[in-house]
Amino acid sequence: MTDGGAHGGAQGGAHGGEDPLVATFGSLWPGAAVTARPDGRWALVPNARRPRQVVPVSSRLAAGRTLCRFSSDSSPAQVVRRVAGAAVVGATRGALLGTRVGLSGEPVDSLARHLGELMGQPVTFSVGIGSERVNRKPVLQVFDERGRTLAFVKIGDSEVARADVTAEGANLRRVAAAPLRDVVAPRVLHESWWRDRVVLVLEPLGSLRASLPRPRRARTAPPLAAMDDLARAFAEPGTPLEDLAWWSEQRRLSLQMADLDQGRRLRVAMDRLEVLADGRAWPVGAWHGDWTPWNMAPAARGRVHLWDWERFETGVPRGLDRMHHAVNVATVRHGASPEVVVGALPAGSVTERVLAGAYLVAVTNRYLLLAATERGEHIRDRGSCVLAALEELAGLGVSDRSAGSPAGCPGRRSA
Known part of the structure; x- marks a missing residue:
């Protein structure tokens, strides 16, 4: 970011020292420069040194709604801070809202113009990119x-992000045709390309209840009825684990790992799970693939608003979403390690143990394959950790593993 005559550039990011969020924001207006200016139409929130959002300040309503938006795992204190920030926007007309920035040399060809053409009216938007992780992508809240x-708009601006955004669009169209009672997924409004980016436009899922502080138990308890609703909507005949096409695909994926020994260890664990499963037929359905407290919010009549559908799959053993939710709640609360992962999974019976193992097979493949992609270093340790947890749950001894299995799996967010 250039300073337009005053020092104001964000430091420490990519693109020649520019902050990644500022660089991403500027790329939406090719050829323009992001400059610090008192009368700028946007603000870097909370400030230019550590920006987390680029917020439009021309509309107090849009700025306030951006600040009030948060994941449903936010603490009550975070809610209070964001609501207070929104109130400040209204009272001061945005005068105290972060570092003001504008664009110099604003081009005709911009994402704002592209979205305006799709929506049939002029638009503005806020921009966030989230934390540094393998599947990070720009997410826009679009306003009239x-x-x-x-x-809300997701932008696929990297190889991984383009694949994720494309998959989410296809998955949401499929989910829209399903007879769901308790799960509400966003509808796809538009899907297009702008320059080399995939642009997925989704309807906003508004929920006043989602913006109210809730007890920790209410924020982290798994919505089992909604999870069952999704699984049943794509029910298939019961099938032995080793006969599932999904299970065969997990074996195939394990052969693509860059670390051949990790792939071998995964297949040894899969062999052990097949022995434990003993040929029994498993209920088969669907899973969201990343059902966590921060990807959902309560809706009217006991339903659940659910977003981030890029990991959705059908033809899987029913119950995997419950496992993923439990593991992510536990690792946020207690820190990440193989012991915490195994302790979070129900494994009192052989049936639960096999299902928990099947879940760990899926996420081990996911994380370790992503580890070989751009920014994969942010998921590599987590993949090694869940592989160690899988071996522990499957009852494999140290002789079946490589030396040096990690004691922890850092990072809060799943991928």
């Missing part, structure tokens, strides 16, 4: 000129 939310 009055500040009303029109849509």
Whole structure:
């Protein structure tokens, strides 16, 4: 970011020292420069040194709604801070909202123009990219000129992000045709390409209840009825684990690992799970693939708003979403290690143990294959950790593993 005559550049990011969020924001107006200026139409929130959002300040309503938005695992203190920030926006007309920035040399060809053409009206938007992780991507909250939310937009701007955004669009179209009672997924409004980016426009899922502080138990308890609703909507005949096409695909994926020994260890664990399963037929259905407290919010009539569908799969053993939710709640609360992962999984019976193992097979493949992609270093340790947890749960001894299995699997977010 250039300073437009005053020092204001964010430091420490990519693109020649520019902050990644600022660089991403500038790339949405090719050829323009992001400059610090008192009368700028956007603000870096909370400030230019550590920006987490680029917020439009031309509309107090849009700015306030951006600040009030948060994941449903936010603490009550975070909620209070964000609501207070939104109130400040309204009271001060945005004067105290972060570092103001604008664009110099604003081009005709911009994402704002592209979205305006898709939506049939002029738009503005906020931009966030999240924390540094393998599947990070820009997410926009799009507003009309009055500040009303029109849509949320995901931008596939890397190889991994393009694959994820494309998969989510296809998955959401499939989910939209399913007879769901308790799960509400966003509808796809538009899907297009802009320059070399995939642009997925989704309807906003608004929930007033989601913006209210809730007890920790209510924020972390798994919505079992909604999970069952999704699994049943794609039910298939019961099938032995080793006969599932999904299970065969897990074996195939393990052969693609860059670390051949990790792939071998995974297949040894899969062999052990097949012995434990003993040829029994498993209920088969679907799973969301990343059902966590921060990807959901309560909706009216006991339903659940659920987003981030890029990992959705059918033809899987029913119950995997419950496992993923439990592991992510536990690792946030207690820290990440193989022991915490195994302790979070129900494994009192052979049936539960096999299902928990099947879940760990899936996420081990996911994380370790992503570890070989751009920014894969952010998921590599987590993949090694869940592989160690899988071996522990399957009852494999040290002789079946490589030396030096990690004691922890850092990082809060799944991928």
